[in-house]
Amino acid sequence: SSSSNSASCPDADAAVDGSSSSSRTTASEGLRGCAAIAHLAAGCTAVSLPAKLLMTYKTAAESEFGAVLSRLGLDPETLAVVWTMVERWDAESDARPFWQALAQRFSTGLSVPEPLVGLMRGLQEHQEFHRARQHVRQQFEQLQQIFQVLLTAYTAHLQPQWFNEAAYLWAVELWYAYAIQVKFPDGTIQPALAPFVSLINHSPW
Numbered sequence: 001s002s003s004s005n006s007a008s009c010p011d012a013d014a015a016v017d018g019s020s021s022s023s024r025t026t027a028s029e030g031l032r033g034c035a036a037i038a039h040l041a042a043g044c045t046a047v048s049l050p051a052k053l054l055m056t057y058k059t060a061a062e063s064e065f066g067a068v069l070s071r072l073g074l075d076p077e078t079l080a081v082v083w084t085m086v087e088r089w090d091a092e093s094d095a096r097p098f099w100q101a102l103a104q105r106f107s108t109g110l111s112v113p114e115p116l117v118g119l120m121r122g123l124q125e126h127q128e129f130h131r132a133r134q135h136v137r138q139q140f141e142q143l144q145q146i147f148q149v150l151l152t153a154y155t156a157h158l159q160p161q162w163f164n165e166a167a168y169l170w171a172v173e174l175w176y177a178y179a180i181q182v183k184f185p186d187g188t189i190q191p192a193l194a195p196f197v198s199l200i201n202h203s204p205w
Helices: 056-059 064-071 075-087 096-099 112-116 124-142 144-155 163-180
Strands: 024-026 029-038 180-183 188-194
Touching: 056 075, 056 188, 064 075, 075 163, 112 124, 112 180, 124 144, 124 163, 163 188
Parallel strands: none
Antiparallel strands: 024 029, 180 188
């Protein structure tokens, strides 16, 4: 939900920042996710978040750093990824608790070791992962000039390690696996990072 004004369910737990939920976070053997604390009937609101907590392509583009990236001609998706690579390290970011709570490595099909992907040889997923991994590597190479421009122009504010391949892959995987499609009041549907909800919506791929 893109608004905190939504129907509630019995036994819903109140959470911070105006959000509410009928689930709780849980961890098991290093994995993280959400577990329901009450039966959720069809049509029942599982999680409600204020719109201000959502991070979208528009959030990235309208930020101060996003304005810089827009002038470099980046498409909305790439702009959001590069913005994420920097925003996650901003000590003054409103979303700092969200960034700090995220895993340091997602281990989706984009980043798991090649031998593990090879175990799926012959399956459709193997071909999809191979194409996706190749595409991400090509994108990273194509962005090298822009990364150098940013590092040269903002030496005092940006760090080279924020723009290495591992950092780029982390940001790509975050949007790839954690973003959800949100329908906004104006009728548009946009990918959005939603704190807490990502634990429910996480995709292993």
